[in-house]
Amino acid sequence: MKQKRIIGRPWGRRHRGGWIIQPDSLLQCLREGDAVEFGKIQVGTKNLFQLVRLMDFPDQELLINTNGKLEVQNIARYTVEKNGQRRTEFRLPRNRHYFNLCNEAWLPKVIKTLIIIRPKKFG
Numbered sequence: 681m682k683q684k685r686i687i688g689r690p691w692g693r694r695h696r697g698g699w700i701i702q703p704d705s706l707l708q709c710l711r712e713g714d715a716v717e718f719g720k721i722q723v724g725t726k727n728l729f730q731l732v733r734l735m736d737f738p739d740q741e742l743l744i745n746t747n748g749k750l751e752v753q754n755i756a757r758y759t760v761e762k763n764g765q766r767r768t769e770f771r772l773p774r775n776r777h778y779f780n781l782c783n784e785a786w787l788p789k790v791i792k793t794l795i796i797i798r799p800k801k802f803g
Contacts (some may be wrong), residue, residue: 684793686712692799695770698745699799700755703736706797713793719746724786725795735777741770750785753778 688709692699710729715722735742735754745751756773759766 681790681792683791684713686793686795688712688716688795688797689800690797691802693802695743695755696745697747698743698751700741700743700770701799702741703732706742707732707736709795709797713795714788715791715793716795716797718744718750718797721746721750721781721783722787722794723750723781723784724788726788727786728781731779740773743770749783750781751778752781 690701690705690709692701694700707729710716710725710732713725716725716728717723732742732752735752737754740754740756743753743755754773754777755770758769758771760769761767
């Protein structure tokens with residue numbers, strides 16, 4: 681059986697060697713398949729979907745790094761006014777939530793659809 685590959689393109693922003701992605705757009709990409717690939721790391725979508733849904737807080741987004749494992753943490757969004765212009769900044773919140781996933785965690789035995797996450801650059 682041939683594996684179907686879908687490229688998911690949520691809006692993202694580079695930060696600290698990773699990507700800042702909004703949880704809603706990431707959840708929308710995760711709904712479509714059985715496994716997801718960030719860089720060279722593959723993870724099952726069923727449990728990852730539930731974890732990301734629990735980490736959805738107002739005024740916070742997700743910082744996703746892949747450095748040998750998948751690292752997901754929440755990061756707070758602030759608006760700062762500099763020289764009369766409003767800018768968006770990101771800082772680690774006081775109560776941060778963080779988890780690491782090894783490669784091939786929660787993968788189903790047969791992968792029918794694989795979602796490859798490649799964020800679109802925003803800002």
